[in-house]
Amino acid sequence: MNKKQKMAVAIAVALVVLNGVYPPYVGEYIRGGDNPKKYLGYHSLFAPPSEADVFRAIRGGKPSENTDQYTLSRYSARIVTSRVWVQIVTIVIATTGIVLILSDRKQKGFSNAT
Numbered sequence: 001m002n003k004k005q006k007m008a009v010a011i012a013v014a015l016v017v018l019n020g021v022y023p024p025y026v027g028e029y030i031r032g033g034d035n036p037k038k039y040l041g042y043h044s045l046f047a048p049p050s051e052a053d054v055f056r057a058i059r060g061g062k063p064s065e066n067t068d069q070y071t072l073s074r075y076s077a078r079i080v081t082s083r084v085w086v087q088i089v090t091i092v093i094a095t096t097g098i099v100l101i102l103s104d105r106k107q108k109g110f111s112n113a114t
Contacts, residue, residue: 001099002102002103002104004102005099005102005103008095008098008099008102009095009099011095012091012092012094012095015091016088016091016092019084019087019088019091020045020084021044021045021046022042022043022044022045023042023043023045023079023080023084024039024040024041024042024079024080024083024084025039025040025041025042025043025048025049025077025078025079025080026038026039026040026077026078026080027039027040027049027053027054027057027058027075027076027077028054028075028076028077028078029054029058029074029075030074030075030076031074036058038054038057038058039080040053040054040057040077043077048077048079049077050077051072051073051075051076052072052075053077054075054076054077055067055072055075058075
């Protein structure tokens with residue numbers, strides 16, 4: 001493996017790690033029947049969107065002082081795992097292609113002698 005290929009693999013590993021540390025989230029208001037959902041974007045795995053963040057995204061404003069904890073507890077955020085997997089597979093496929101393109105292929109069977 002040459003230097004360019006190693007660099008491509010290192011970048012791919014960094015992208016997969018970042019993909020795991022900053023996953024995409026979706027917020028949901030949990031109630032009976034059809035639960036409204038809203039895409040929340042990428043957040044740190046160690047600081048996911050709070051219930052108040054989900055409330056703001058779905059309702060369009062911040063919770064009032066009258067909003068009780070029970071109501072806020074019905075708002076939750078979860079990781080969109082299918083999107084994480086699609087991103088990881090895309091990174092792996094793209095890196096494989098880049099590594100193959102950057103390989104030092106020697107053409108066999110051709111000679112420069114005339």
